[in-house]
Amino acid sequence: MDFYKIKEIEAFDQKTKVNVLTIYPDFKICRSKDLMIRGKDFYAVWDEVVGLWSVDEYDVQRLVDQDLYGYYEEVKSRFDGAIKVKYLGNFSSGSWLKFQQYIKSLSDTYFQLDERLTFDNEEVSKSDYVSRRLPYSLNDGSYAAYDELVSTLYDPPERDKLEWAIGSVLCGDSRSIQKFAVLYGSAGSGKSTALNIIQSLFEGYTATFDAKSLGGSNNSFATEAFRANPLVAIQQDGDLSRIEDNTKLNSIVSHEDMLMNEKYKAGYTSRVNAFLFMGTNKPVKITDAKSGIIRRLIDIRPSGRRVTPQRYQVLTSQIRFELGSIATHCLDVYRGMGKDYYADYRPVEMMLQTDVFFNFIEAYYDVFSTCEGVTLQQAYKMYKVWGEESLIAHLLPQYKFRDELRNYFLHFEDRTIVDGVRVRSWYTGFIDDSFRTTSPTEEPNSLVLDSEESLVDHILANCPAQYANEQETPSRKWASVETTLKDLDTSRLHYVKPPSNHIVIDFDLKDADGNKDPERNLAAASEFPPTYAEFSKGGGGVHLHYIWEGDPEELSRLYSEGIEVKVFTGDSSLRRRLSLCNNIPVATISTGLPKKENKVITVDEVKSEKALRDLITRNLRKEIHPATKPSVDFIKKILDDAYSSSLVYDLEDMRGRVISFANSSSNQALTCIQTVMKMKFKSEEGKTVEEQKSTTPAEAPIVFYDIEVFPNLFILNWKYADGTKNVVRMINPKPEELERLLKFRLVGFNNRKYDNHILYAAMMGYSNHQLYMLSQKIITERTGFFGEAYNLSYTDIYDFSSKKQGLKKWEIELGLIHKELGLPWDEPVDESLWIKVAEYCDNDVISTEAVFNHLKADFAARQILSTLSGLSVNQTTNAHTTAIIFGSNRKPQSQFVYTDLATGARYHGSDKPQWQDNGKGEPFEYDHVAFPGYEYKLGKSSYRGDDPSEGGYVDGEPGMYEDVALIDVASMHPSSIENLEMFGPYTKKFSDIKQARVHIKRKEYDDVRKMFDGALSKYLESDDDATALSTALKIAINSVYGLTAAHFDNPFRDIRNVDNIVAKRGALFMIDLRHFVQERGFTVVHIKTDSIKIANATPEIIEEVMEFGQQYGYEFEHEATYEKLCLVNNAVYVAKTKPGRKPSYWTATGAQFIHPVVFKTLFSKEPVTFEDYCETKTVTTALYLDYHPEDPEMTEPPVFIGRVGSFVPVTPEGHGGRLLRKKDDDYHNATGAKGYLWRESETVKELGLEKSIEHKYYRNLIDEALDNLSKFGDAERFVS
Secondary structure, rough: OOEEEEEEEEEEOOOOEEEEEEEEEOOOOOOOOOOOOOOEEEEEEOOOOOOOOOOHHHHHHHHHHHHHHHHHHHHOOOOEEEEEEEEOOHHHOOOHHHHHHHHHHOOOOOOOOOOOOOOOOOOOOOHHHOOOOOOOOOOOOOOOOHHHHHHHHHOHHHHHHHHHHHHHHHHHHHHHHHOOEEEEEEEOOHHHHHHHHHHHHHOOOEOOOHHHOOOOOOOOOOHHHHHOOEEEEOOOOOOOOOOOOOOOHHHHHHHOOOEEEEOOOOOEEEEOOOOEEEOOOOOOOOOOOOOHHHHEEEEEEOOOOOOOOOHHHHHHHHHHHHHHHHHHHHHHHHHHHHOOOOOOOHHHHHHHOOOOHHHHHOOOOHHHOOOOOEHHHHHHHHHHHHHOOOOOOOOOOOOHHHHHOOOEEEEEEEEEEEEEEEEEEEEEEEOOOOOOOOOOOOOOOOOOOEOOOOHHHHHHOEEEEEEEEEOOOOOOOOOHHHOEHHHHOOOOOOOOOOOOOOOEEEOEEOOOOOOOOHHHHHHHOOOOOOOOOEEEEOOOOOOEEEEOOOOOOEEOOOOOOOEEOOOOOOOOOEEOOOEOOOOOEEEEEOOOOOOOOOOOOOOOOOHHHHHHHHHHHHOOOOOOOOOOOHHHHHHHHHHHHOOOOOOOOOOOHHHHHHHHHHOOOOOOOOHHHEEEEEEEEOOOOOOOHOOOOOOOOOOOOEEEEEEEEEEOEEEEEEOOOOOOOOEEEEEEEOOHHHHHHHOOEEEEEOHHHHHHHHHHHHHOOHHHHHHHHHHHHHHHOOOOOOOHHHHOEEEEEHHHHOOOOOOOHHHOOOOOOOOOOOOOOOOOOHHHHHHHHHHHHHHHHHHHHHHHHHOOOHHHHHHHHHHHHHHOOOOOHHHHHHHHHHOOOOOHHHHHOOOOOOOOOOOOOOOOOOHHHOOOOOEEEOOOOOOOOEEOOOOOOOOOOOOOOOOEEEEEEEEEEEEEEEEEEEEEEHHHHHHHHHHHHHHHHHHHHHHHHHHHHHOOHHHOOOHHHHHHHHOOOOHHHHHHHHHHHHHHHHHHHHHOOOOOOOOOOOOOOOOOOHHHHHHHHHHHHHHHHOOOOOOEEEEOOOEEEEEEOOOOHHHHHHHHHHHHHOOOEEEEEEEEEEEOOOOOEEEEEOOOOOOOOEEEEEEHHOHEEEEEEEHHHHOOHHHHOOOEEEEEEEEEEOOOOOOOOOOOOOEEEEEEEEEEEHHHHHHHHEEEEEEEEEEEEOOOOOOOEEEEHHHHHOOHHHHHHHHHHHHHHHHHHHHHHHOOOHHHHOOO
């Protein structure tokens, strides 16, 4: 063979005194045609005698040693001395080890073996790369046993799938067919029988694989089963019901090149040619519409029929002799069906069992396929209702739902106009052929129009009638008409005047294209009492004729959308043209039709949102109307009346339930849904439920409260504001018990966004499970809020706090008792643990009061805003600011001014229609400040070759500097608003707030007293009062900028302001300023939004900067001069100020440098306290301490801590544990905690373990900080 050469060495043996000839194989470095290497390992060797490639590595030893022996036989006849042969089979010879080293040194040289089947009678050569054969040949013999068995176990369509798949392998096409087969059925149904037949048909070409490992995310050796390049891979009892990652499975089925890993061998790239067959009694998990499994899976389902055990044994024994005939039959089936027969096959039944979203689409198939389009909000409401009714535990959040829904529609528009209304996230073009759907067999319509002879022609024969003119209107005035119906050819278009008690119900329902739909109209008319009916003049609508007992004038003309009641009084007449009708006499009715009536509700009748909810809920239970369609119409009517009244309400959370109710209509689902789409579930824009004032008396006691919710447990604990630890516990309270709390002024933490709504639902009678579902909806989806619930409370601490952090972090920061419950929130709580939950809730209530007391200054600021706005303290900062500046004007944008920053052109109000079409109209003036060359395109800005960013300009030159001047723009964003006159006439109100704060800062209190009609005077009695007022005004000022840049609708938002011109004006100015300073020869160290740092700044450049700012309307303040400064990046720096009016001090930004131990040790040189060593850790799941780190199996479970905690690293003497976070039922090191032992800070302090603090942890932090500084200069000198 070509990969070695036999060599000999002759040498004299001093010991035996004879010549010794050593024969050995010398392995050659070459690209061998007889030996194949894959992944630095043996792959195959050519066996010339057998005529096949061998994948048995020991065949190398056999073949080489045979060659060596032959050479030995040849040599011994010509050599008289001793002969030594270094056979591979003799380990002591060392040849086998040399061979192993040899193959490790070679690069991969191989061809994939057995890429096609080789039958028993086929001739092959080396270049065919065949290593095995099937034990049979193709033949046209009998396959009766197979036919009997398979036709019993599988119905024809399923048998076709099975034989098509087998045939594709026999033909060789399976290597390019991206499909795999799953035999899905109960145990004993015939899955294994079919797989055993497949195993026999492809003996030697099969492998057993593990589907579960292919669908897992942590098995790197899952592809090892395919190392021998099988053409068929089988798993008898697989499980793909819990696929985590289908990447490997998709790559294998798609026959893509992929990295193959085998244990103890180097990885290599190859493709899997196998067709996968798997038996399972669990459905394959299909995650979403994009899942590659959908287009690759062919599900094969046994029929459920069986043969007797005795017959089964006979048939399976005979099948062994039919393999060649079976293969020929399957090959014929495959060729007859074609390679692409199942190209578009989709496993719909499997999808219905595993793909939750597909089930939702299936449930609303009729809705999506008939509606013109649907908004994201509408569809998501339907999804949530469906999920609740279907008991789906985990629904998609809206942002994921948004993308998944796009898979079922051809078109998606982020913003568009529908029926003159601007909508967001609009889906159209439902892809109804993307999946099959089966509908229950519908009963035929009871109304059949197949007669051409009209009974009405006889009944109304003597009634006045006339032909229509060319305009399809009556030809003459009725006073001059002398003809009657019997004089006319009623097959022509005509008008007739029936008696006043003869009424007609006109069905005019339309299809998706807007055309009258006769099928829908017949179906709708079938629900009415049997009577004479005929098609309308165009043939698409339907007329039902009745005699009405009663006064027709009392009848409402509109029954529902698309269905009208026609009453013929005065000169009104019926337009008709006879085509087809029935022969049922005209019936008499006296009930069932809507009558003219007063408004269903008034402010006096429905005084609250709760009453409106109750009325709608009664309709959904059909307590008012027995049928779906009238109930839907009634709901629309009461909502229309509520909308036109002064009632403020928000019932958006009920939209999904109403849509689902409408969809349940047997024959008018589309009409009902279209009616729902027009319902006003929220009071008109500008009215907000949050502005309704609480009815709690102002002098009522303040009460702090908190809530805990589990599937079987609802706890509400509360206490008076008395500083004690006395807490009242309410465990599973009744609604009437909860209503008594409303006499107090309730205070909670984040209660406006959670606790209030749970309390409101509990007062409405929600069960514990319903409260739990609502809780999950609020937490995970940020939906389910009740409009009236916002103002159940007096105030919300989280809302008015200037520092936004959770209650648990406040407990740690304030040194309060920090407790975590440690119970899973999604599981029922054993009754024995209810008291434990209540104690946990007690602690949160006590902490809530402590945080409230700590934030009294923030609450004082909120009270001041409340006084200025006239709103309750419970309202948000945004609501207060809006009321202060705009008063009662809900739409102040009509007076706003918009400035084009590039040209300085100014335009009036944003309510002009042309703005919706991107038109600008004509400017009314030009600003003296403009930024020529500024561009904003596709969400990105550019100016002077720079990116001003969309929230503030940031630029810097990292390095170490001296004598750095820090110059700040005073109130940059507020000044931009003023300069832009953004709010038109309301800008002065905003400027007054800003100016008042400036006066307070300068202690010019008399000037403040003259502002706002003296309303601020009472807050200027002392410096402390003035500080609180200044804080309140600052909060209002800051909220205004945020609202101008917000993407949601609010009174401060100008729809033209797509490029955030408030921040952008400041950014463009700072770019101009950077060029100005650099042109004067100074180094601009750093620009951060509203400040500039200039190295080696002189008094002259500082003065010039201030003058430059005044040209743009900005006032600069020289905040400090840094003796030295190190800029690490655009967001992080460390600096020390020069002494002046204040002593010199250090300042820093960035987590690395502001860490108290690092900052005090390196910079401020202050003594380090115990609190400085405390590390606060926060996770979204849970933190644990594992006090047995030597036990990797965790036989002792780690100790639950909670989602937030304070910890200290300790030495082994401190008996700490590994700090872990839990994710997906597995434990991982918490961020920054690896390599150290930890204890809770509170425990370390209580046990006096301060000496066991692991200072190595902090030395590493200090060293890392110094290393970072060293990148920019001499760090030791810098910190000295």
